Amino acid sequence: MxxxxxxxxxxxxxxxxxxxxxxxxxxxxxxxxxxxxxxxxxxxxxxxxxxxxxxxxxxxxxxxxxxxxxxxxxxxxxxxxxxxxxxxxxxxxxxxxxxxxxxxxxxxxxxxxxxxxxxxxxxxxTAGLAAVTSLNVPLTHREHAHGVVFVTGHAKPGDSGTDWAALATAARQAKLTLVIYMGVSGAADIQAGLLQGLGADTPVAVIQNASLPHQRHAACTLGALQATIVREQLASPSVIVVGDVMTGLLAAADVDEAPRAAHHR
The missing domain is CATH 3.40.1010.10 (Tetrapyrrole methylase, N-terminal domain)
Structure with missing residues (x-):
């Protein structure tokens, strides 16, 4: 200061x-x-x-x-x-x-x-924690995630923003959960960058209006992230959570590449 x-x-x-x-x-x-x-x-x-x-x-x-x-x-x-x-x-x-x-x-x-x-x-x-907690999903897990990264998907004007490829590589190597704030509008670019370091089958969840009665979410794979957001009409305020902690949620949704429908609380 x-x-x-x-x-x-x-x-x-x-x-x-x-x-x-x-x-x-x-x-x-x-x-x-x-x-x-x-x-x-x-x-x-x-x-x-x-x-x-x-x-x-x-x-x-x-x-x-x-x-x-x-x-x-x-x-x-x-x-x-x-x-x-x-x-x-x-x-x-x-x-x-x-x-x-x-x-x-x-x-x-x-x-x-x-x-x-x-x-x-x-x-x-913070919304990133409340969002996954509402789904009974942790951000860290001894078997799935050794840490968590909170990152914004909305760069300051004039800033190049996050190096998604580098972050994805770090997340894979260190077993990290990624919690992305303000990322819905730039989801296509985020997805493309993350796919350079993470597999297309990496579990993902998008949670809109976390903790509120009208909260809704969709579980999918990283390869289907943008298509899922468009199809389910998910919008801000939402958080995108990427990582193996979402494996159980993805399995419960019974999906291969994308959910059939968004889920409500």
Whole structure:
């Protein structure tokens, strides 16, 4: 972090992970922070039932950020947090999943600290974990996966993005589960890259709206990933999970190269 040359502001900002969507997966610490906030800045994917825990007197500001949609500029959100804290407000930045897993939490902490704003972070259950847990599938397994990699399928503008072929090779050699966030729109390229290091028969699952009542998923092989997403009309927000931990789910779906239908919870 950069040196803080400012006098600390009177207020405080807490980055709160709202979890994957199910209000019952909210942590007690997160709930307490939401209830005590005087200003709550809410991301698009946060369940309204979670926002409902806020104090009725709190100011609720919706600052949508969602891939493929019109988003509130990150710089504007950061200015809102800094200004509110400098005015003495108890600010909660309510973010889907976990603030430090593809939630720009690190960027926000840096900017807040540079402005002399006190900031803390409360973790939330990340969608990649909640998605497989809802299917009774682990991310690690002594027989199938020695580790897990969380990776984004949506590169920053101007960034070449993930080397999928290299990642696939590492996953095969080290027996890793790959959890891909924001990968649906680029699934064809991801599939092509992963096939350079993983077999076409590698088990895969795509889980949409993890933990919510309308969650749905499809199990398939890596060779059928893009075709499955198109046929089953799977869309964001979804996570793609690749690896042998999905073997049992694939077998239960009774498929060879692609599922006959998407499954609901």
């Amino acid at each position: 950069k040196n803080n040359l400012h006098t600390p502001a009177a207020g405080h900002v807490t980055l709160v992970g709202a979890g994957p969507g199910d209000p019952e997966l909210l942590t007690l610490k997160a709930l307490k922070a939401i209830q005590q906030a005087t200003v709550v800045l809410v991301d698009d994917l946060v369940n309204d039932a979670i926002v409902a825990h806020a104090n009725p007197a709190a100011r609720i500001v919706h600052v949508g950020k969602r891939g493929g949609c019109k988003s509130t500029p990150q710089s504007f959100i950061e200015r809102l947090m800094i200004t509110a804290a400098q005015e003495g407000e108890n600010v909660v930045r309510l973010k889907g999943g976990d603030p430090f897993i593809f939630g720009r939490g690190g960027e926000e902490v840096e900017h807040l600290e540079e402005a002399g704003v006190r900031v803390s972070v409360i973790n939330g259950i």
